[in-house]
Amino acid sequence: xxxxxxxxxxxxxxxxxxxxxxNRVIEREERxxxxxxxxxxxxxxxxxxxxxxxxxxxxxxTIAKMVVGLLSxxxxxxxxxxxxLTSLPPAEIRAQRRRFQMIFQDPxxxxxxxxxxGDIIAEPLRTFGIARGAETSREVxxxxxxxxxxxxxxxxxxxxxxxxxxxxxxxxxxxSSRPEFIVCDEPTSALDVSVQAQILNxxxxxxxxxxxxxxxISHDLSVVHHMADRIGVLxxxxxxxxxDGKALFRDPQHPYTRMLLDAVPDLAAGGRGRKRVEGEIPNxxxxxPGCAFHPRCPLAMPVCREKVPPAVPTKTGxxxxxxxxxxxx
Amino acid sequence: MTDEPLLSVRDxxxxxxxxxxxxxxxxxxSFDIARGEVLGMVGESGAGKSLTGAAIIGLLEPxxxxxxxxxxxxxxxxxxxxxxxxxxxxxxxxxMVFQDPLTSLNPLYTVAQQLTETIRAHLxxxxxxxxxxxxxxxxRVGIPAAARRIDDYPHHFSGGMRQRVVxxxxxxxxxxxxxADEPTTALDVSVQAQIIExxxxxxxxRGAAVMLITHDMGVIAExxxxxxxxxxxxxxxxxxxxxIIDRPEHPYTQGLMGSIPAISDTGDRLxxxxxxxPRxxxxxPGCAFNPRCPHxxxxxxxxxxxxxGRPGSRQVAxxxxxxxxxxxx
Numbered sequence: 001x002x003x004x005x006x007x008x009x010x011x012x013x014x015x016x017x018x019x020x021x022x023n024r025v026i027e028r029e030e031r032x033x034x035x036x037x038x039x040x041x042x043x044x045x046x047x048x049x050x051x052x053x054x055x056x057x058x059x060x061x062t063i064a065k066m067v068v069g070l071l072s073x074x075x076x077x078x079x080x081x082x083x084x085l086t087s088l089p090p091a092e093i094r095a096q097r098r099r100f101q102m103i104f105q106d107p108x109x110x111x112x113x114x115x116x117x118g119d120i121i122a123e124p125l126r127t128f129g130i131a132r133g134a135e136t137s138r139e140v141x142x143x144x145x146x147x148x149x150x151x152x153x154x155x156x157x158x159x160x161x162x163x164x165x166x167x168x169x170x171x172x173x174x175x176s177s178r179p180e181f182i183v184c185d186e187p188t189s190a191l192d193v194s195v196q197a198q199i200l201n202x203x204x205x206x207x208x209x210x211x212x213x214x215x216x217i218s219h220d221l222s223v224v225h226h227m228a229d230r231i232g233v234l235x236x237x238x239x240x241x242x243x244d245g246k247a248l249f250r251d252p253q254h255p256y257t258r259m260l261l262d263a264v265p266d267l268a269a270g271g272r273g274r275k276r277v278e279g280e281i282p283n284x285x286x287x288x289p290g291c292a293f294h295p296r297c298p299l300a301m302p303v304c305r306e307k308v309p310p311a312v313p314t315k316t317g318x319x320x321x322x323x324x325x326x327x328x329x
Numbered sequence: 330m331t332d333e334p335l336l337s338v339r340d341x342x343x344x345x346x347x348x349x350x351x352x353x354x355x356x357x358x359s360f361d362i363a364r365g366e367v368l369g370m371v372g373e374s375g376a377g378k379s380l381t382g383a384a385i386i387g388l389l390e391p392x393x394x395x396x397x398x399x400x401x402x403x404x405x406x407x408x409x410x411x412x413x414x415x416x417x418x419x420x421x422x423x424x425m426v427f428q429d430p431l432t433s434l435n436p437l438y439t440v441a442q443q444l445t446e447t448i449r450a451h452l453x454x455x456x457x458x459x460x461x462x463x464x465x466x467x468x469r470v471g472i473p474a475a476a477r478r479i480d481d482y483p484h485h486f487s488g489g490m491r492q493r494v495v496x497x498x499x500x501x502x503x504x505x506x507x508x509a510d511e512p513t514t515a516l517d518v519s520v521q522a523q524i525i526e527x528x529x530x531x532x533x534x535r536g537a538a539v540m541l542i543t544h545d546m547g548v549i550a551e552x553x554x555x556x557x558x559x560x561x562x563x564x565x566x567x568x569x570x571x572x573i574i575d576r577p578e579h580p581y582t583q584g585l586m587g588s589i590p591a592i593s594d595t596g597d598r599l600x601x602x603x604x605x606x607p608r609x610x611x612x613x614p615g616c617a618f619n620p621r622c623p624h625x626x627x628x629x630x631x632x633x634x635x636x637x638g639r640p641g642s643r644q645v646a647x648x649x650x651x652x653x654x655x656x657x658x
Contacts, residue, residue, distance in 0.1 A: 055517035162605050192373035192544065192606075197588035197599035204598070219518065222547070226590035226599070249592055263522035265547030267574055267591050280489050280520055 003082065004043035005181060005213050006067065011076035013037040013062050017285060034285050036062040038237040040076075046180075049207070049214040051224040051245070053260075054234030057284050060217045063234075064185045067215060068102045069093065080181070098128045101174035105186035107166035111158040117144075117169055118154030124177040143172040148202060164195035171202065175210075183215045188223065200227060221264045225249055230317070233257050236284055236292040238308075242317035253319040255297045291321070299323040333404055334361035335538050336385070336506055342397035343377070343384050343562075345609075352609040354380050355562040357398065359636065362506065367529065367539040369553030369570065371546060371585075373606055377562040378542045382508045384408075385540075386423055387415040403505070421451040424499030424537070426528070428511040430491035433498075434483040440467070440494055441479040444501055451502035466497045470527060489520035496528060500535065507532055510542045525552055546589055550574055558582050561606055561617035564636055568643030578645045580622045616648065624649055 018024060018031040037059040044050040052060045065071040067078060069085065078085045080096060088096070101124075104110040111120055121140045125131040131139045141151030147168040158166055167187060174182055187203070188196040200223065206212060218224050224231060228245045233254065241254040252258045279296040282288055288295050294304040303322050311318040312325040343355035355377045362368045372378050383389050385400055387410070400408040407418060419425070427433045435443060444463035448454065454462070460479075467475035470493040472486075483491055492512065499507055509528060513521040529552050532539050541553060549556050549570060557567040558579065566579040577583045587600025604621045607613060613620055619629040628648050636644040637651055 055519060164605060193546075194373060194585060194588045194602040195605060197590075197601050200590070201599055201601055221518070222590045222592050225592050260519060261592075263519045264592060265522070265525070265545065265551045267546055267550045267586070267589065280487055281517065 005046045005081055006044040006215070007079040008040060008042050009077040009079065011037055011040045011063065011066065011078065012074045013066060013071065014074045032285055035287070036237050036284070037066070040239045042232050042239060042242055044213060044215060046213055047211050048229040049216050049227050051216040051218060051228035051231045052234055053218060053221060053224050053231060055219060055281055057236070057281060058234040059237040060234055061185055064102070064183045064215065064217050068100060068183050069097065098177045099179050100181040100183065101177060101179040102183040102185065103170050103174050103187045106190050107163055107170050110170055111166055113158055116154065117156055117158065120169065121154070121173050121176050124173065128177050130177060139176070143176055146175065146206070147172045163191050164198055167191065167199050168202070171206070175206070181213045181215070185217045186219070189218065189220065196223070203227070221260065222266070233260070236281065236287050238292060238320065240293065240321070241319040243314060244316035247316045253314050253324050254321050255299050255323065256293045259296070335364045335403055336362040336540070337401040338385065338398070340398035341381070341384060341395065341400065343380055343389065343393060344396040345393050350610070353562065354393070354609055355384065358562070358564055360557050360564065360567055362538050362540060364505070365533070365536050365538055366555065367532070367541060367553045369549035369556040370540060370542045370559065371544060371549055371556060372559035373544065375606055376559040378559055379510050382510050382540065382542055386419050386425060386508060387412070420447060421502045422505050424502070424504035424507040426495050426499045426507065426509040426512045428514050430488060430495045430515065431483070433495050434491060436483055439480050439482055444479070444498060447498055448501045463501065466501055467494070469531065470497045488516055489524065492516060492524050493527065496531065500531060500537070503535060504537055506538045506540065508540045508542070511544070513548065514543070546574070546586070558585070561612055562609070563617055564644070564646055565618070566643070566645045567636070568641065572641055572643055578639065578643070578650065579647050580624050581618045
């Protein structure tokens, strides 16, 4: 099998959420840490769409930010095309950074309202020295055309566009440095369904044309099902299951994945007798010991309360669960 | 009259006078809700879903105003009532559940204070009795240890638990109609399923009708008896939920259904409606959907279609079906 484009190895991220020093002294409290990402490892192959799903607080966006370098990792390694981004010298990282880009959730917040669209898209071109002078505006026009806008839109400001059009601008900006890899953090969750369909179709077309690799982050399982080749499921910062897209939906292994799939309202599901979902996500500052899912898990055993389950290989990936481990033995 | 609808909205018009002319946000909207029925109201942002809810309960934000039509609750007109009389209906006969549970509860009062105040404002019961009812209600909506937790403040509860409190608050005066405006949009998938289930169950149990406003067709598919599809402040289609989902007749509904990625689909390209919903100051003459409609013909650009009765107690506002009838007749 080909070398993966991105390899995440035992990635951790802790945030210090302590109160200010004086409060800690007066209230006699310890420092507090929130473990947003715990021991996460996965590979993304060239040309595929790897999706991360999970509910709020599961660490999806933290992983995305670490991959593109907006956050540093507390521990672990991020290999991009064979190079470890966590240990490269800054100049080297800068050279690599042209090759990966990010699309953010909120197209209202991710575009500078005081800049013209042309300048927004041209910035990466200038920064990375890809185009100069008249060439720049020709390139901007071409990019706008690629995402379904017109070259004349370059002179407008972001507020003149609708949400879907703004997301197209954000995609054009991401494409401008000719990246191979794009991290998409909830790219359509701020959009209406009919507009979402336009953006998802566009992203797929671009992938086919340019051979892009996507890390696709979403809480919407039906969108993930539509887009992803492989899927990773996060729960409280841990990657509990990885499987091929269709396999995950057909035959989920981890009890949390099963619960999540049961919970999605689906068009075809009118009146289906669904299983009751129990409980809520625990506080990530003080997660349950052992497997973090055990208080909500119908299959929980005594060992689940004590030890973090190891990754058990499944047909198309792995699952971190003692119950799954028992079944496969 | 026993088969008189609980809520009847006729030719409702909501306008926003602005310096640059009057914007018509809801344009001659008519629909009924029967006793005990769940009516889903869907549409994209700006279609007028929430505004319809606000107009019914008399909570339109000025300068928005009802400029025409009538709203009847059990036969009695309520759109012309004084603010004082309307306030007595709100909470008592019509309960409300809003999107964000944090803003619909007062952070400075305990849950007990808010519940007993509402109960005593609408029902003639003493302090003690009100508190007992409140505890029973919290217990019913699934708050563990209700008798103890009732004296907590809203911030002590998680998002899902808060929405349960809001549902208890909406139901405490035993209303005939509950207007739920995006009740699960702020919640995670696994919690969303619990809340939808609860809302449906508890309203059935008490015989309350529900007007469920949401952009999520999956939620509608699992919850509603009938569904109304809004487009640019007008009714596109209304009818039994399975008919609308399985055999949508209005071209907009057809596009909308095709654009939703479903877990049961095959992962083909999503149907794409070109363009976006018009802004309120640029609604085209004739049918509001005609510039985006694949079937539009001359009449659609001149005359606005009214809701036409179709077989199976369905109504569709589209000239296609008028032509069909004319051809058959």
